[in-house]
Amino acid sequence: MEKFSQWRDKGTGIxxxxxxxxxTFANTALVSSPVPVRLGNVVLAVISSILKIPLALALGILHFGIILPIIPSYPVRRVSARLLLTILGVWYWNVSIDGARRSVSRKNALSSPKAGDIIISNFLSPLDALVYxxxxxxxxxxxxxxxxxxxxTLLGAILAALDLPVAASSSTPPPLADIQAKALASQKVIVFFNEATPTNGRALLPPAIDQVPDEANYIGSKCRIFPSLIKYSPPDITTPIPPRSAVHYLCRVVCxxxxxxxxxxxAEPLxxxxxxxxxxxxxEICRIGRIKRVGQDLSAGSKLDFVKAWKKGRS
Structure with missing residues (x-):
């Protein structure tokens, strides 16, 4: 991969x-294994597809077409999202909120994100939004x-992770206060993917927005900020390179x-x-995830040139 060395961080080499x-779909089952193993993987992938695709499509239509727009109950929406993730192959969960394991109930309540709070997270794949x-x-x-x-929306965030980073908004960007007002009205927290595009999870990109507007008066008095890390094992579900289509990514996952x-x-609020x-x-995300930050020359905007070079190199 020396041809892509200009997109390696100069300090870390990441x-x-x-x-x-x-x-990639081919590597998932068909690369560098003995013939019987490869054939076995192909058979298992076919069986997995036959079982998962109808279930994933049916539950996806139910979740996005009926449950999200019609049913306001959070427990129902949460169970539906978890079931959809399970069908897609995410079977093992480890969710923790620092400070929430303490025995004092008041401290637990203060440690957990509440409506209007902001969770700043790394960004890896279309499944991130579904997990949150x-x-x-x-x-x-x-x-x-x-x-x-x-x-x-949830569906919009999923589709954004399947595409290249966006250069500019087609409408006037809303102020943070308006977003928070909407979050408070709907009793929701705000999840902020501030890298602006998915990565492979090996490092954290520079933030697309490097300061909260009116930060001195805003943080603490109006909201709290929680750093958060999301990580998959194995990490091949990530989409640092956008797939050919949403259907292609879905097939790769269910196969x-x-x-x-x-x-x-x-993490605990800052x-x-x-x-x-x-x-x-x-x-804090780098600390809890034991990952590095890369330099400003590897921002989300530089990914556009990388993807062009990647596609050219593989054509």
Whole structure:
């Protein structure tokens, strides 16, 4: 992969946009294994597809077409999202909120995200939004790579993770106060994918928005900020390179007969006295995830050139 060396971070050597070796359909079952193993994998992939595709389509239509627009009950929406993830192959869960394991109930209540709070998370795949929906049922914010705020529904956030980063919003970006008012009215938290595009999870990109507007008066008095890490095992479910289509990605996921695990770790709310909240959140994500941050030359905007080079190199 030396041809893509210009998209490696100069300080760490990490290439955040390179897909994992097993993240293509062909590699999932057909590469560098003995013939009997490859044939067995193919058979299992076919069986998995036959079983999963009808179930995934049926539950997807039920979840997005009926449950989300009609049923306001969070427990129902949460169970439906988890069931859909299970059908897609995410079988193992490890969700933790730092501080919520303490025995004092008042401390537990104060440690958990509440309506209007902001969760700043890394960004890996279309399943991220579905995972957070199963945990918190939030509003999603994904900025453009030029730093404009964009609000997404669950389905919109999923589709955004299947596409290239957006350069500019087609409408006037809403102020954070309006987003928070909407979150409070609907009793939701806000999940903020501030990298602006999915990566392979090996590092954290520079934030597309590097400071909360009116930060000194906003954080603490009006909302809290929670850093959060999402991680998959194995990591080949990530989409640093956009797939050919949503259908292609769905087929790649359901054709895999082995399961994925997901880990979500939400850190305690930041104490940002005299500090930049966004930078502090990114530092904390790196700490809890044991990952590095890459330089400004590897922002979401640089991914556009990388994808062009990647497609040219494979054509």
């Amino acid at each position: 290439a955040p946009f390179l897909p994992h070796p097993s993240s 929906s199963a945990v918190l049922d939030p509003i999603f914010v994904i900025p453009t790579y030029t730093g404009e705020i964009m609000v997404y 895999r007969w082995k399961a994925w695990g997901v880990r979500v770790r939400i 104490d940002v006295s005299g500090k930049n909240a966004i930078i502090s959140a990114f530092d």
